Amino acid sequence: MAGQIKITLRKSISGSKPVHREALRGLGLRRINQSVLRKDNPSIRGLVFQVKHLVEVEEGA
Known part of the structure; x- marks a missing residue:
């Protein structure tokens, strides 16, 4: 987990x-x-996990 992730809000x-x-x-x-x-780290991953039904994640962006 050293790279970056691209997070896009897809739903309201x-x-x-x-x-x-x-x-x-x-x-x-x-x-x-x-x-x-x-940055791809556990704290960002935790936030993404909470709203996984609203966002789209691209790894290695």
Whole structure:
């Protein structure tokens, strides 16, 4: 786990739980189809796991 991952918000956060909104804010995602590059580490993986139903992840980006 040393590279980067590309995280893209694919679904709306409307109606989602506050804990999921906080996880998306921590990842830096605000709008649908917005993508961010983050280091591949356990803390980022934990945030992605919480919102895996809302995002798409590309490894080695």
